[in-house]
Amino acid sequence: MAASHSARLTVVQPDSQEVTLVPGLTATVKLAASETGGISVVLHTFDPGALVPPHRHTREDEISCVISGEIGFRSDGREVSLGAGGFIVKPRGELHSMWNAGTEPAQMIEIISPAGFEKYFIELAEATAAAGGRRPDPSVTAPIAERFGLSYDFDEVPDLVARHQLRAPR
Numbered sequence: 001m002a003a004s005h006s007a008r009l010t011v012v013q014p015d016s017q018e019v020t021l022v023p024g025l026t027a028t029v030k031l032a033a034s035e036t037g038g039i040s041v042v043l044h045t046f047d048p049g050a051l052v053p054p055h056r057h058t059r060e061d062e063i064s065c066v067i068s069g070e071i072g073f074r075s076d077g078r079e080v081s082l083g084a085g086g087f088i089v090k091p092r093g094e095l096h097s098m099w100n101a102g103t104e105p106a107q108m109i110e111i112i113s114p115a116g117f118e119k120y121f122i123e124l125a126e127a128t129a130a131a132g133g134r135r136p137d138p139s140v141t142a143p144i145a146e147r148f149g150l151s152y153d154f155d156e157v158p159d160l161v162a163r164h165q166l167r168a169p170r
Helices: 118-129 139-146 154-164
Strands: 019-021 025-031 040-046 051-057 061-068 070-075 078-083 087-090 096-100 106-113 151-153
Touching: 025 087, 040 096, 040 118, 051 154, 061 070, 061 096, 070 106, 070 154, 078 087, 096 154, 106 151, 118 139, 139 151
Parallel strands: none
Antiparallel strands: 019 025, 025 040, 040 106, 051 096, 051 151, 061 087, 061 106, 070 078, 070 096
């Protein structure tokens, strides 16, 4: 006997609120845990030269789809650059980073499972706003990351910046 399931229709208008995570990187939460129960969907925009430093999730898996521009990905030592329509799976536990690999703004949709990590982006954006739009001090961002089971490793940053002509996170 099949279990009965009552799906809720959720509509997301294109004018969802975009927030600045750090200079050069924005996020727009399209679907949150409260709307799906299982996954979250976030739209990210990367300015040219923007780098998301290497980090590791302990709770979530991510699937990213590039929708415009070109985005570079590094995950556990493997590197790839993807254009519009390219997908990459970033399993929890793998050290990974992302950057705009082109000269124009780039966008990607990120599907995160399980849902809930979208709250990290909201908290990071609030910390950036409180810092006057500048990258917040690590003493502010480290506790936020820790609450979400996220850790950063900046050892690969100088190499990524030099090889891909990126802006180093400050």
